[in-house]
Amino acid sequence: MIINHPLLGPRDAQEFTYLGDATLIDRPDGLSFPSADAAMDAMHDYLYQRSNPAGEHRELWFHEQGDRSWLVVTRNTVTHEILKVELARDVARMRGRSK
Amino acid sequence: MADLSLKPITPLGNDLPVRISIGPVTISEVVDTALASLAQRMGQDITAAAKGAGIPLPPAGRWEQGATCAAFWLSPEMWMIEAPFASHEDIVAHLKPVFGEAASITEQTDAWARFDVTGASLPRLFELLCNYDIARHGAGSASRTMMEHLGCYVVIRAADHISVLGPRSSAQSLFHALETAAHSVF
Amino acid sequence: MTQKNRITGGQIDRSRTLSFRFDGKSYQGHPGDTLASALLANGVRLMGRSFKYHRPRGPLSAGSEEPNAIVQLREGARQEPNTRATVAELFDGLTATSQNRFPSLSFDMMGVNDLLSPFFAAGFYYKTFMWPAKFWESIYEPIIRRAAGLGALSRQDDPDAYDKGFLHCDLLVIGAGPAGLAAALTAGRAGARVIVTDEDFRMGGRLNAETHALGEASGADWAAGVVAELASLPNVRLMPRTTTLGAMDHGIYSAVERVSDHLPVPAAGKPRQILWRIYSRRALLTAGAIERPIAFENNDRPGIMLAGALRAYANRWGVAVGERVAVFTNNDDGLRTATDLAAKGIDVAAVIDTRTGGPLLPGIRHLQGAEVTGSAGRLGLSAISIRHANGKVESLPVTALGVSGGWNPNLNIASHHRGRPVWQDAIAAFVPPKDGPAGLSAAGAAAGLFSTHAALQSGAGAAVAALDDLGVKATLPDLPRAEDAPVAIAPKWYVQGKGRAWVDQQNDVTVKDVKLAHQENFVSVEHLKRYTTLGMATDQGKTGNILGLAVMAELTGRTIPETGTTIYRPPYTPVAMGALGGRSRGHEFKPTRLTPSHKWANEQGAVFVEVGMWLRAQWFPKAGETTWRQSVDREVLATRASVGICDVTTLGKIDIQGTDAGAFLDKVYANTFSTLGVGKVRYGLMLREDGIVMDDGTTARMGQNEWVMTTTTANAVPVFRHLEYVRQCLCPDMDVQLISTTEAWAQYSVAGPNARKLLEKLVDQDISDAAFPYMACGAITVKGVRARLFRISFSGELAYEIAVPTRYGDAMIRALMEAGREFDAVAYGTESLGVMRVEKGHVAGNELNGQTTALNMGLGKMVSKKKDAIGMVLSQREGLVAEGGLRIVGVKPVDPAQPLTAGSHFLEPGAAAVAANDLGWLTSVVYSPHVGSSIALGYLKNGEARKGQRLRAVNLLAKTEVEVEIVSAHFVDPEGVRLRG
Structure with a gap:
């Protein structure tokens, strides 16, 4: 596969390491819950409850043999068509993450 | 008492760098360059400081030669700075005063073994080594790529002059790969 | 002769x-x-x-x-x-x-x-x-x-070498027949980067095998002329002897080039074959068509071949397969074989044409409405039997028979992405699917356009269209006049008969076999294939598949498209394993990483062990030592008695800088780092988000905003990836920058009571206990060379790790050994390193096995609940913190003479060796010269409370059982006096 890196252009997927569902970006703050149980539930869902669609999927890929950017790749898991590639850092900021 | 002073060796483990010629190409071990990574810190802008010091900060995928220093892009807001080893052995000490707390600087000189490949028909050699399209990118390009399982930087200084920077611990494997590929092509 | x-x-x-x-x-x-x-x-x-x-x-x-x-x-x-x-x-x-x-x-x-x-x-x-x-x-x-x-x-062993390589182009042309050459010419003249692959050693495809004229020239001459022009264009790469094997995703194609297969032996240093990975922006399938036979009884005798092949042997190779030949056809192309052979002076005894009504071939015995019903001959064809339109049967002596059942577009690669080929009645064949690989189109016979004129026009046209997609303007070249005969075919698949009629000759599948499959209800094409093995041999049914499909269609009363088609998969033709392996064989299987002390250690006769890609010294045998244990015991005892030196460069080193670096470390480590003072080192435990330990190591604060993290050797890469993940995906605004410095520094551990005395001879600064206490770190110089010193200990002894730029690594080990001479310093390898860390009760890879928590390791208190570190919340899950869970313990055999075996399981005395009674296992076993017996670390249920108990360590694989005593994991200096000395 070819991943069209937002900064470097088309690069072979062999250069990347796959992590999984891009919802991993939405990590809850473990100290932001009223109780330890609530934190546990939220963290559990965050880590284990992921969708595995046949079709469009947003995924995290790491350009390990490249510029070490984490990317959010929107890919059709059936056809392998890649519809969008973004820097994960930009996506994280858009989703309200900061420090 | 015995002399305990330290004497450096080259990445290939010798006193002097190695150079071989195969067909139209020459492969040379290069040890005359000091390296440091330069990363712009969050919220800082080091463009002016770099410009003032004559240090190029090329865009993604590029390499640029300045008056004394050259640089190639590593990752967002991060570059590898090249400087003459003879004058910049402690390269971090040279760069720190330029950027102060606006940048993170890390010595990289000994992290890499550098082999310069010079001569004609270099794309034909590199097509056996990596999937980086030498012909399309051309002089002034630089990229990380994989060669025989080794993460390397390829810097195209000119059409007939390409540097390969690979992990120093694997210098012998990388040199062997370059040599084998050259024999295969030429 | x-x-x-x-x-x-x-x-x-x-x-x-x-x-x-x-x-x-x-x-x-x-x-x-x-x-x-x-x-x-x-x-x-x-x-x-x-x-x-x-x-x-x-x-x-x-x-x-x-x-x-x-x-x-x-x-x-x-x-x-x-x-x-x-x-x-x-x-x-x-x-x-x-x-x-x-x-x-x-x-x-x-x-x-x-x-x-x-x-x-x-x-x-x-x-x-x-x-x-x-x-x-x-x-x-x-x-x-x-x-x-x-x-x-x-x-x-295969004595030849194989290479792998990478090519890039705007347009990949697969097949250099008339369509492919016209396409390459069009794209090449437009300046596009073109690669033309052809499996043949002579480009031109069927033009080399036909007698058609292209303009004034013969087909072969026209092809040679185009090939010569293409060869002169720097933007075109002609690759004869190169088979395109498969379509991968996004325009990537694999191809194998047979560089030296046509030579007796490859030239020195040259590969036999190269496996290419071709990155194309657009690709054109111009792979021509493959003729198919008509099945009849005993249609497999030597001398019976496809009509186009018979013609090719005569036209391209100057070979008359037989002195007297016949042709059996259901289409006009078969007639060409007869006329071409007759023109060559070969005796064409008859043309048996299944069709009726068309014009008769002049000067040739052209039998319309007839069919070949059988053949004779022991080891080759001597006669065929013909059933005439009127039912009369004739035996005709011939030594060669050309058979043509029509042509199948060679669409193999177009269906590699599961697109379904489409049936076209007009040519009675499948054409490439509309939903084939993105960026791939087909032209010429591969697209079902069988005339030479159509091949030239469609090839050039497809090139123009492909380049137009890429924003490159190309114009149609002047193409020569060429034959433009329509396809005239009346489908005929097999001749009814009692005997065996071969469909797939390589796997010996007959019409009867297909009938049997139908009879037993294997009517789906995929079932037919697996039940009869139709199309499963090395030729993958290139000549037989459609025929088998057609027979099944007839039996089931469905049309061919209703019956389906099998999907082709890569590779197009068989590939040598050597080509897939490339240079990755033997010593070259993977790169080798050498430590800075490698040259010196080699001189010492060190025994090396592979650790990932690293070669590390395992131990350093001395004269007179006959077993590894003697060497390791000596190294351990000498280190604990005086001083030992070990190359620890392989540990991952990550430079972490930035104003938020402390906060970042608090996020990735379970324990707190932001409070660490400048010039200090702390041991850190890194968890995965699920609460399991990922890695451990020390991190040093070299300056206000400058830190150096060490990782285990094995996890250097995954930890770096994880840190970048946290930095970019979770904390995008933190001011923190990372870069690996593993290779930049040669790092040695100097351990033992005389470690300081040894280092004082080399280090230019004051490193007394007061100036450089336990867990101190800092920049120093060694005989004027910039260096780093860390006062950390894995062995439990007074110890330092000293780092110099890697180019000085070789000199440094020599200087350390020279300076240590007066202390009888020893070099020690990974075995002694392991012995000493087990004696000290430090966890390592065997304990950090991806299943264990900080609590298991006895480090539960390190997990701070006051900050939201990765893994903090889930490390507190009920199952992970339950009372009585696995805890790290030390283990000794009750009889010191008995050796322990790693992997043994703990059992109560008298308990049966079954999983239900399992209490845990021994993770690391060493012989401790300090204790004088085998010792071990292990995970034991309720381990803390079991200290002093006697259990059995049972290993059913090694068939060992030893009575053991559970002790503290700290066999040496449990109070930690030595390392603070």
Whole structure:
């Protein structure tokens, strides 16, 4: 596969390491819950409850043999068509993450 | 008492760098360059400081030669700075005063073994080594790529002059790969 | 020795004669010949035996689709089984042997299978060898494998080298026939980067095998002219002898180039083959078409071949396969064979045309509405039987028969992404799917456009369209006038008869087998294929698949498209394992990482161990030491008594800088780092988000915003990836920058009571305990060289790690050993490192196995609940913090003479060795010269409370059982006095 890196252009997927569902970006703050149980539930869902669609999927890929950017790749898991590639850092900021 | 002073060796483990010629190409071990990574810190802008010091900060995928220093892009807001080893052995000490707390600087000189490949028909050699399209990118390009399982930087200084920077611990494997590929092509 | 069937013409170089051997006999041919064309020129039609029935077979085709003429090429270590004689380029000294026969090709004992054929019909193996199941591997399979012959491997190492490589282009043209050449010319002249691959050694495709004129030139001459122009264009790369194997995603194609297969031995340093990964922006399939046979009784005799192949042997290679020939056809293209052969002066005895009504061929006995019903001849064709339109049966003596059932577009690669080929009635064949690989289009015969004119026009047109997609303007070149005959075909798949009519000649599948499959309700194409093995041999059914499909369609009363088609998969033709492996063999299998002290350690005669890609010194044998234990015991005792030195460069080192670096470390480490003072080091424990320990190591604060993290050797890469993940995905605004410095510094551990005294001889600064206390770190100089010093200890002794720029690493180990001479300093390797860390109770890889928590390791208190570190929340899960869970313990044998075995499980005295009684296991076992016995670390249920207990350590694999005592994991200096000395 070819991943069209937002900064470097088309690069072979062999250069990347796959992590999984891009919802991993939405990590809850473990100290932001009223109780330890609530934190546990939220963290559990965050880590284990992921969708595995046949079709469009947003995924995290790491350009390990490249510029070490984490990317959010929107890919059709059936056809392998890649519809969008973004820097994960930009996506994280858009989703309200900061420090 | 015995002399305990330290004497450096080259990445290939010798006193002097190695150079071989195969067909139209020459492969040379290069040890005359000091390296440091330069990363712009969050919220800082080091463009002016770099410009003032004559240090190029090329865009993604590029390499640029300045008056004394050259640089190639590593990752967002991060570059590898090249400087003459003879004058910049402690390269971090040279760069720190330029950027102060606006940048993170890390010595990289000994992290890499550098082999310069010079001569004609270099794309034909590199097509056996990596999937980086030498012909399309051309002089002034630089990229990380994989060669025989080794993460390397390829810097195209000119059409007939390409540097390969690979992990120093694997210098012998990388040199062997370059040599084998050259024999295969030429 | 004469080439009795050689006639005039063809693209062979008659000025040179090549000698070759087949089954021990010498023959001659010419440059430009294939092994098959040269054998046919010499009158040899019999080239192999069939897979199942051992029927005598000769070539069916003149290309890579060949099912029959499968031979073993070369001898000795270079012996290669299952190669196709029809594509093996002849060279002087070539040797080949036939396969699948014993004792000889003309007398094959296994030919008895043919007589037993009623028992070997489709599904025979499934029905016969089903039970008892245990007989399958031990009895049935070996016998079947021997009988169902394939070629034999040399059983020697392949002496040749194979390369891999990467190519990039705007347009990849797959196949250099008229369509491909027209496309390449169009794109090449437009300045696009073009790659043209062709499996043949001579580009031109069917133009080399036909007599059509292109403009004023012959087809072959026109092709040669275009090839010459393309070769002169710097933006075009012509790759003959290169088979495009498959379509990967996003325009990537794999191809194998046979660099040296046409030479007796590759030139020095040169590869035999190169496996290319071609990155194309657009690709064009111009792979032509493959003719298909019509099945009739005994249609597999040597001498019976595809009509187009018969014509190709005459036109391209100057070979008359037989002196008297006939043609059996259902289409006009078959008629061409008859006219071409007649024009060559070959006696064309008859054309048997299944159709009626069209014009008759002038001067040739053209039998319309007739069919071939059978053949005769022992090891080759001697006669065919014909049923005339009026029902009359005639036996006609001929030595060659060309059969044409029509042509199938060679769409193989177009269906690699599961697109379904589309049936076209007009040509009675499938054409490439509309939903094939993105960026790939087809032209010429591969697209079902069979005339030369259409091939040229569609090839050039497709190139213009592909380049237009890329924003490159191309114009149609002036293409020569060429024949533009319409396709005239009346589908005819097989001739009714009682005997066996072959559909798939390589796997010996007959029309009857397809009928049997239908009868037993294997009517789906995929079931048909698996039940009969139709299309499953090395030729992947290139000539037989559509025929089998058509027979099934007729039996089920459905149309062919309703019946379906099988999807082709890569590779297009078989690939040598060597090509897939490339240079990654033996010593070159992977790169080697050498430590800075490698050269010195090698001089010392060190024994090395592979740790990932690293080679590390395992121990340093001294004169008189005969076992590794003697060396390791000495190294450990000497280190604890005085001082030892170990290369620890392989540990991952990550430079972490930035104003938020402390906060970042608090996020990635379970314990707190932001409070660490400058010039101090702290041990850190890194968790995965699920609460399991990921890695451990020390991190030093070298400055206000400058930190150096160390990771375990094995996890250097995954930890770096994880840190970047946290930095970019979770904390995008933190001011923190990372870079690996593992390779930049040569780092040595100097451990033992005399460590400081030794280092004081080298370090230019004051490193007294007051100036440089336990867990201090800082920049120093060693004889003027910039260096770093860390006062950390893995061994439990007074210890330092000292780092110098890697170029000084070799000098540093020599200086350390020289400075240590007065203290009898020893170098120690990974074994002693392991012994000392177990004696001290430090966890390492065996304990950090991806299943264990900080609590398991006795480090539960390190997990701070006051900050939201990765893994903090889930490390507190009920199951992970339950009372009585696994805890790290020390283990000693009750009888010090008894050795322990790693992996042994703890059991209560008297408990049965079953999983239900399992209490945990021994993770790391060493011999401790300090304790004087085998000792171990282990995870034990409720381990804390069991100290002092006696248990059994049982290993059912090693068949060992030892009574053990559970003790503290700290065998040496549990109070930690030494390391603070």
